[in-house]
Amino acid sequence: MDHVPEPDRLEQLMLQQASAVGALAPGGYRVVVLEGDGRLSTRDFEALTRAAEYADDAASEAEGNAPLARVFDHALRIVHEGRAFWARAPR
Numbered sequence: 001m002d003h004v005p006e007p008d009r010l011e012q013l014m015l016q017q018a019s020a021v022g023a024l025a026p027g028g029y030r031v032v033v034l035e036g037d038g039r040l041s042t043r044d045f046e047a048l049t050r051a052a053e054y055a056d057d058a059a060s061e062a063e064g065n066a067p068l069a070r071v072f073d074h075a076l077r078i079v080h081e082g083r084a085f086w087a088r089a090p091r
């Protein structure tokens with residue numbers, strides 16, 4: 001992947017990556033990250049808070065404005081989008 005795909009295609013690729021790795025146990029979470037070199041990577045977590053932190057860290061380290069990290073639950077529903085720390089609204 002030499003460039004970032006269109007948003008709908010990226011969502012499709014991330015879902016395919018999340019499912020290709022195998023099933024998650026109920027209560028598990030899988031983070032899919034679009035790396036800087038265009039590869040998709042995955043990492044599994046037992047807690048949503050840890051998965052969300054990882055996705056946010058990945059988004060914070062990424063270059064560009066593309067959606068770069070997603071957290072999927074065991075049913076492969078997106079439950080969190082990684083957000084760069086610098087892009088968050090102040091509380």
